[in-house]
Amino acid sequence: MAANSISNQKEMFMTSKRSEILTGAQIVVRLLERQGVRLLSGIPGGAILPIYDALSQSTQIHHVLARHEQGAGFIAQGIARASGEVAVCMASSGPGATNLLTAIADAKLDSIPLVAITGQVPKSMIGTDAFQEVDTYGLTIPITKHNFLVGSAEELLEVIPHAFRLAASGRPGPVLVDIPKDVQNQSIEVSDWPAPGASDPAPAPDAVLISRAAAMINGAARPILYLGGGVVHSGASGSAVALAEKAGLPSVMTLMALGAMPVDHPLSLGMLGMHGARCTNLALDECDLLIAVGARFDDRATGKVAAFCSQAKIIHIDIDPSELDKIKTAHVGIAGDVKAVLGQLVPQVEAILRKPWLARVADLKATHPLRMPGIDDPRMPYGLIRAVADCLDDEATISTDVGQHQMWVAQAYPLRRPRQWLTSGGLGTMGFGLPAAIGAALAEPQRTVVCFTGDGSILMNVQEFATAAEEVANVKVVLMNNASLGLVFQQQTMFYGERIFASKFRGMPDFIKVAEGFGWQTLDLDNAGDPSSALRAALSLPGPVLIHASIDRHEQVLPMVAPGAANKDMIGG
């Protein structure tokens, strides 16, 4: 009896670890399920059909069929940016893969965790100029954290979890896995499944450096806290605000960090740089200590680097050691997860009121505030943004495309929550906004997602109107239409002797008809008698809605620092 029960137990154990014969494609889908992936976006094609066939059998994963692979990449980005989790996009070989590249490069520059899976021609045909063959591996080397060309079905068991681990670890970023079709079709016996790939713990930061940083903060007369996207990625917004409040630090945010500290917090100076408020850039020019947290001294933030915070000592905290001393040499450079570093730093800084410095900053704010002409008129750019914000609460998520509208929203929208703000910062990709909004809306269906866009940007991924309608995504697109490439028009006006060229559109689509053709509900604010109440009604409709508003193409984003100039030499505003 005893022996019997032991052998029964053994049998049961064996059954629970029963080996299965699975194809590479089935292994990929099983590994994605085991990673916890429940939503992904892509477009099928010849070289990835085995994976799609396996995906069709998954009851756990909802596949969002994009209408262009770049859309699929940005839908995945929207999922990742809103949730903070690694998101997945898929494409076939050749043009499918090349169409993904822009979204992957965008994820690299903004440190967004993405796993891109591409089909490839069978191994035996690689290098033969086969139909839809392109060197996806070679093309993606410079725009990924890492990439794989998978040689066998067994390797998938190692590569897929590894890809997720790499995408999430340290400074997040995109990882590409290229899988030849014969590897997808190869059957192997699988008995043991690898653990899902998870983020590696960051190495402990150097306590001596943290103490030195605390001493510098305690001894500074005019310190400024400079928050970057790393604060959002690390989940360190609370710690950053705690540091600012305890040490009395006026705080600036990069485009990527907006919302990390509520922009209407008393210590917030909003966004710095090319389109920051005068008071913000002037305060930075006067600071004697700059505490950079998860920020990378991007040229749009710093302006002419030699003139940026030229009197200041610099503390730089970043999880990526290669960011330290890359642009500006730090007096104290701390490599580490910013949340962990701030957790150790905050108890060591003294609670200081800093009355003279905060009074000086208040004076700068009063004399050089951000000017937002037309803020009370919903038919003006700033007024439209304010009117939309007035209809929503902090639970709403805001995405943008790229251009004037993006900068106006960055300046004027009351962002108060990390991950509330989805924008293409580093790569500055027009066409980002709509698919990113769709991804965010599907990842967090309880939220309303508003995508501010322009008439230039929206046409760059306009096909995703179909995806949003199909998914009934809760996306409201606010289209600021000036019938031009507004920021190009502005720069030609300001810096190219008003020689306006290739920036005014002569042929304009009827966007209302376009959206209706895709099955969207619409509101044309141009025809609304009471724009504020019309906006409120449109924003509370279920499903996708286009809100169209004409604006004057001579409206400018101000102030503006000329490219290459010092931030203190702002034009306008």
Add this chain to the structure above:
Amino acid sequence: MNANSKTENRALASTVLELDVNNHAGVMSHVVGMFSRRAYNVEGIVCMPVGYEKNGLKSSGETSSEISRIWLLVNEDARLEQMIKQIEKLEDVLSLRRHGAEHEVFERLEEFFH
């Protein structure tokens, strides 16, 4: 030595980098791409498999060594520190050591080039 040749010498000062890397088909592209995309010339490259002693990604059907060593000869440049940090971030680079120009790896190879 006049001032000119001193400047020249400084411009030509070189560094030898020694990298242990996972031995698979894409590693050289990853490493060399770091330089080429910055228009930073690599003056010399040598690469050979060295053994199995460290943990690399196993790839099936691979009969060669798991670990290779890459020697790079590069000119000193203000960007070198950043380059080294970027190379150290590469997933397939297991370690990086920096040597002075006096390292003999490339000198001893010279006979094959003359």
